[in-house]
C-alpha cells in the first residue's frame with residue numbers, strides 16, 4: 001500500500017469495532033424479522049403463526065424495514081473505515097487468511113445486495129432486479145448471516161481488544177494518535193507486516209496497534225464525530241421512514257414512497273384493479289363469490305353477501321415493504337361462510353382466490369387460527385363505504401396479524417377443506 005495513500009487518522013480498529021457492533025445488531029434484528037416474515041408467508045408444517053396480537057406482523061415487519069434502512073449509513077461508514085485494507089500487500093498471507101478474506105468479500109457483496117435490493121423493493125423499482133426479488137432476498141439473507149458469523153468469529157478478539165482499551169483524556173496526550181493512518185510508512189500495521197502479536201497487545205495480527213486509540217480530535221473530524229454523524233444519519237433515516245407504519249411520525253415520511261394515508265379511502269394501494277385486469281369482472285353484474293367445500297358449492301351475489309350478518313373490525317394492512325395503515329372494515333366473517341357450506345369453522349383449511357387471472361398474489365391460504373378468528377372478514381366495506389375498486393371491490397380478505405400480500409383482493413372463490 002503506497003505510503004500516505006489513506007491519510008485519515010480516524011480509521012481505527014476501535015471505530016471499525018463500534019460500527020461493526022451496531023451493524024451486527026441491525027443485521028441480526030433484520031435477519032430474524034425477515035426470516036419470520038418468510039415463515040409466515042411460506043409456513044412449514046412445524047410453524048404456526050397466531051392471529052393475535054393483531055398488529056404483531058405490523059411491528060416485526062416495520063422493524064425489519066427500519067433496521068434494513070438504518071444499515072445503509074452504518075454499512076457505508078463501516079466500509080469506509082476498512083476499505084484501505086483492500087489494497088494490503090500481499091493480498092493473502094496464508095490459506096486461512098485467504099479464506100477469511102474471501103468470506104469478507106462474500107459478506108460485503110451479499111450485504112450490499114440485501115440493502116440495495118431492499119431499498120429498491122421499498123421503492124417498488126424492480127427494473128434493476130431481473131430476478132424474483134423475494135426469493136433472492138431470502139437466500140442471500142442466509143449468505144449474509146453465515147458470512148457474518150464467520151466474520152464475528154474471526155474478528156472477536158480484535159474487537160474485544162479495541163473496545164477494552166480505555167481512552168485517556170489527558171491534556172498532554174500526543175495529538176494525532178487516535179487513528180491508525182493506514183498507509184503510513186513506518187511501522188506498517190501488524191496486518192501488513194504479517195506479524196502476529198504487537199507490542200504486547202492482545203492482537204491477532206489484524207489492525208490493532210498500541211497507539212491506535214488515544215486522544216480525541218484529529219484533523220477536525222474525530223472518531224466520536226464520525227460515530228455521532230453515523231448515528232444521526234441512521235436516526236434521520238429511521239425518523240423519516242418509520243412513519244410509514246407508526247402513526248404519529250407519518251408527517252415526517254419523506255424517504256419512502258408510502259404514507260399510511262395516501263390513497264383512496266385513506267389507504268395506500270400497491271396493485272390497482274386495472275393493473276390486475278379485474279375491472280370488468282369486479283364491476284360486472286354476473287359477479288358471484290363461490291364458496292366451495294367437498295360436495296357443496298354456493299354462489300353468493302352482492303345482495304346475498306350483504307344479507308348475511310355484517311361485522312365491523314379495525315385492522316391494519318401491513319405490507320411487507322414496511323408501510324402499514326389501519327382501516328375500519330365491514331363484511332361477513334370468514335367462519336360464517338365456512339359454516340354456510342357445512343364445515344366446522346374451528347377445523348377448516350381455507351384457500352381464497354382472486355378474480356385476477358394471473359399474478360403472484362392472486363391466491364392465499366388462510367391458516368386455521370385465522371379462519372376461526374372472529375376478526376377475519378370477507379370485507380365488503382371500508383370506512384363505512386363500499387370498498388374502493390382498488391381496495392378489492394366487491395370483496396376482499398382482511399385478517400388480523402397477516403402480511404399485506406396475503407390480504408387477497410377481488411375475491412372470486414373460497415375453497416374450504418375440513419381438517420381431520
Ligand SMILES: Nc1nc2c(c(=O)[nH]1)N[C@H]1C(S)=C(S)[C@@H](COP(=O)(O)O)O[C@H]1N2
Nearest residue numbers: 268269271319354361391404405407408409
Ligand atoms: N388479488 C390481489 N390481492 C392483493 C394483491 C395483489 O397483487 N393481488 N396485493 C397485496 C398486497 S402486496 C398488499 S400490501 C395489499 C394492499 O391492499 P390495499 O391495496 O387495499 O391497501 O393487498 C394485497 N392483496
Ligand SMILES: [Mo]
Nearest residue numbers: 319320404405
Ligand atoms: Mo404488500
